[in-house]
Amino acid sequence: MSIYMTLLLVAGMGVLVGGLFYTWSLGKGQKRAQGNLDSQVPGVVQEHAYIRNPIFLTYIIFGFIALLFVIYFAVIAR
Incomplete structure (x- = not known):
């Protein structure tokens, strides 16, 4: 495997892991809202x-x- 493919693989895995944690934190934030579906946009x-x-x-x-x-x-x- 070339160095470019390895770098691309590492970058892709970083994006996937970062997206997983970001989605997880957003999901926890939705649970804390408890019925307040129309909250104000930051x-x-x-x-x-x-x-x-x-x-x-x-x-x-x-x-x-x-x-x-x-x-x-x-x-x-x-």
């Missing part, structure tokens, strides 16, 4: 609605990784 999220949106972040990160693959294979194919 001010930081209101100010940066697009930056804090996980769907947009996913598309941006995917595009960046895809671009890295294209550049990597373009350099290797020379």
